[in-house]
Amino acid sequence: MPTTPRPTHLPIIVCLRGIAALGVVLFHFVCRTTGFLEKGTIWSLFYAGHLGVPLFFLISGIVIPLHMLQTDYSYPRWWRFVARRLVRVEPAYLIALAAGIAYPFMRQVIYGPNPNAPMPGYRDIFLHLGYLVPFVDGAKWIMPIFWTLAIEFQYYLLLAILFPLLASKVRWIQNLTILCCLVVSTGFPNEVYLLTWLPLFFTGVTYALFKFQRIKDLDYAICTIVSLTLLAASEWKNLAVVIAGLSSIHFFPNFTKTPLEWLGNLSYSLYLIHPVFGALVVNILSHHAHNGLMKCAVVLAGVAVSLASAWVLYVLVERPSHLTAKKI
Numbered sequence: 129m130p131t132t133p134r135p136t137h138l139p140i141i142v143c144l145r146g147i148a149a150l151g152v153v154l155f156h157f158v159c160r161t162t163g164f165l166e167k168g169t170i171w172s173l174f175y176a177g178h179l180g181v182p183l184f185f186l187i188s189g190i191v192i193p194l195h196m197l198q199t200d201y202s203y204p205r206w207w208r209f210v211a212r213r214l215v216r217v218e219p220a221y222l223i224a225l226a227a228g229i230a231y232p233f234m235r236q237v238i239y240g241p242n243p244n245a246p247m248p249g250y251r252d253i254f255l256h257l258g259y260l261v262p263f264v265d266g267a268k269w270i271m272p273i274f275w276t277l278a279i280e281f282q283y284y285l286l287l288a289i290l291f292p293l294l295a296s297k298v299r300w301i302q303n304l305t306i307l308c309c310l311v312v313s314t315g316f317p318n319e320v321y322l323l324t325w326l327p328l329f330f331t332g333v334t335y336a337l338f339k340f341q342r343i344k345d346l347d348y349a350i351c352t353i354v355s356l357t358l359l360a361a362s363e364w365k366n367l368a369v370v371i372a373g374l375s376s377i378h379f380f381p382n383f384t385k386t387p388l389e390w391l392g393n394l395s396y397s398l399y400l401i402h403p404v405f406g407a408l409v410v411n412i413l414s415h416h417a418h419n420g421l422m423k424c425a426v427v428l429a430g431v432a433v434s435l436a437s438a439w440v441l442y443v444l445v446e447r448p449s450h451l452t453a454k455k456i
Contacts (some may be wrong), residue, residue: 146179146391189332406434
């Protein structure tokens with residue numbers, strides 16, 4: 129097996145991040161705004177935007193292992209890996225968390241007290257700091273999208289523990305580790321935990337190993353078939369996302385377009401902040417939209433506000449955090 133790794137910078141991934149983030153934004157604005165649009169063809173089209181979440185998971189399954197391979201990750205470096213991830217993602221998350229805490233107060237000022245939307249308690253706020261909400265009975269996310277960040281955090285911790293085995297040059301150790309993780313995932317149908325999503329993540333992980341020439345071609349093919357079979361058995365839409373996303377990354381790795389690249393750079397900030405400022409605009413304006421043209425304008429206004437607030441968050445918080453993480 130060659131010792132020189134293949135290039136690991138894949139420009140298309142940035143574009144796919146942008147597409148995934150925009151899809152989730154449109155899904156929330158159109159399909160999660162009460163009474164905004166009746167179910168039908170157009171509603172179903174926007175509903176497909178929720179598939180941006182599994183696309184994000186696939187991308188993380190590829191990107192994080194590629195970085196770990198590139199930096200020759202080993203157990204003595206686990207603290208550096210975890211520190212880099214925390215510095216990279218936590219500052220923007222904490223800002224979004226603060227905005228999410230303030231959101232009910234903003235709604236209360238506009239619409240008055242709502243007994244069905246109580247203010248977040250101190251316990252739930254504290255649990256957010258460690259992504260522990262799914263593990264405590266009765267705890268609730270302040271913003272629903274945070275459950276996906278908890279999945280990502282569980283994934284980071286799993287990689288910190290298992291990656292030396294996943295990238296092992298001892299063939300049986302590598303294959304046994306991958307297949308054990310996939311088999312274990314079949315017993316956990318609850319989507320708020322990482323184990324349910326392991327086949328999706330591991331489709332990306334094994335692809336990263338393949339891209340870096342750290343897994344035999346036959347082993348990669350077998351592990352991918354197992355992952356895709358498990359995905360097909362649980363959710364065919366996720367399978368379709370994985371096949372489309374992985375095919376795009378493999379066959380068009382250098383594809384890039386400036387608007388999509390710009391959107392991709394903002395994707396994390398956009399994902400975090402759109403349920404606050406953009407959603408507030410949509411919720412306010414949706415009460416005054418009585419035809420298709422007006423509803424289209426409402427969605428566009430929500431997207432515009434979301435992009436503007438995401439750009440501010442990216443410039444002031446996320447980009448500096450990213451640069452600081454690179455120095456660790």
